Amino acid sequence: MSSYDHYSATYLIELYFSIKRNIESGFLSKAMYHEMDFIAQSVKRQGITLLIKDHATDQNQVYSHK
Known part of the structure; x- marks a missing residue:
C-alpha cells in the first residue's frame, strides 16, 4: 500500500x-518516472487499466487489474 492508494x-x-x-x-527530472510507477500501481489496484504509449520507442505499457 502506498500513500497514493488514498x-x-x-x-x-x-x-x-x-x-x-x-x-x-524539462520542469521535472527523470527521477519522477519512479513516482509515475507508484501512481500506475495504485491505479491498477483500483481496477483501472492504464495504457501508456511511449512515443520514443513506439511501444505500449499496460497497467491493468488482474
Missing part, C-alpha cells in the same frame, strides 16, 4: 499525465 483513480490519472508532461518539458 486518492481517486481520476485524480491519480490526471496526476500521472501532469507529471509526464512536466518531465517531457
